[in-house]
Amino acid sequence: MLNNNMIAVILGVIIGFLNRLLMLKTDYRQYPTHTHGRIIHLSLGFIAAGLGAVAVPSLLKENYTAITFLGLAAQQFRDVRNMERQTLTTLDSLELVPRGVTYIEGIAMVFEGRNYLVIFTSFFVSLISILMDWKWGILAGIITLFVSKKYMSGSSIKELAEVVEGKVIVNGPHLYVDDIYIMNIGLKDNQDRILEHGVGIILKPKDQNSIVTIANLGQRQAILHNLATIMGVYRDSGEPALVPLAKRDLNDGRLGVFFLPQIKDIQKAIEVVKQTPVLENAVRLPSESEVNE
Template identity: 60%
Template sequence: MDWLTHRYTLGIIVGVVFGILSRLNMLRTDYRQYPTYPHGKIVHLSLSVIAAGLGAVVVPALLDKDYTAITFLALAAQQFREVRNMERQSLTQIDNLELVPRGAAYIEGIAMVFEGRNYLVIFSSFVATLFSIVFAWYWGIAAGLLSILLANYYKTGKNIKKIADIVPVEVRIEGPDLYVGEVYIMNVGLEQNRQLIREHSLGFLVTPKNMNSRVTLSNLGQRQAILHDISTILGVYRDEGEPALMPMAKLNLKTGALALFILPQDRDAHKAKVALERIPVLESAVRMPSEAKVNQKRKA
């Protein structure tokens, strides 16, 4: 029994370690500065310890047929949903202070990601503990490494480059009317604003690759996420109270292409194109009309 207890203890330690390592691997403070450093990271690392512990202790409970211990997982799921609510509320408050807001869809996507990554931590911890106890500690390490690779694969989704082609196009002003390519954007009344647009603006046409991509790009939340990210990466040439200098995205209703009007501080078309290609596709914006039976070709 002492040997079995020792094996359980070793397995739990291996599981907790790999659970925390999995969260560290997924935790990045990038250009969005979220989670913030260091306090935002401390919050998420603390939650990873809890998630890793839960994932690890479930294995000995199952092996000892103590099935009531599974109720802790239900409690953990409730706690992680509260984390999601906390992230949503925090980001919503901050969003009111952004020159180019993220939008509700982007905020919901970020909150969902932080909830989901805690479940990936539980998965990594569970797998490492299971293999350590059932086989040997070195098999637990191997399984833990494999689970981290798997979690790393699932931590990110598609980006704009996967669903659309991006090309720079001319921004032109005809009288008070502003166009990106052939797409009308807005009316600019003041000559001072029109001059700033001539000097600092860039235009891009984002052309969807298929029917599904067309619907995704038409989503208002996805459009706002694109404008926010590109304004974060390259800056934005505007201040509060200047609606004529707000970056905008408008659809070409005939083709489904998305025309982007941006005013970056760093006016580099190549850099802007690369940044646009790497902007994530929001899960809440993804639609698949091609999967509907009415849109599928009948087989002969």
């Protein structure tokens, strides 16, 4: 017959692992990969759930070595973050349109943070199950699943800026999106291909914070990478004239995005930009400064 502590540990492990399973999502970015990448992250999630669940009965028995194990787990998860960063940085060099350092750091941070959410979930469920009853533990687990779901998703570009179509203009050797200068295109062949396949998008920031955030080079690169991943890209290596670019208007902070998709669909491109996540490391809040207040 299982005692109360064992029931609490099992319940904590199950709900903690279920939490990691719900947070594991392979989407258009294909990371983690469908099979081996998922196995790695689910295994780490199971270990995290076990550590969080076992820590409660250990602490209640005044066995404080459990804190040491949690500290070691934190170190291991930091190593996981470093591993993800190194792997993605290596893969990024082979992309036609790279993610960029800021995007990679954000992905690595997310994978580390989700393991901590699993530890918190299993710890909380195990604690409630021991102090009250296993039924209350299940209720606590359901609540933590909703909390984790909330922290799983962040804000997107549509919350920071109005995204509209921009006209691609070739004036002599100069390329513009509306009135925002993009780059110099010398060859007539490249100019013709740009006019045929090019798409222009304008991001109009909604406030002072948005102006600084979308100006971040890492955030701009994330927008370009998402466009290339979802819509394809009309270019190959060694063709600098066809590289997608995002340049800003220095006067009002608008961002002009020039891109050559494999399939030219401006409405889909606008929607992709709107859904691009706002990178945590790109966010700036100058309005919170005492000087601006």
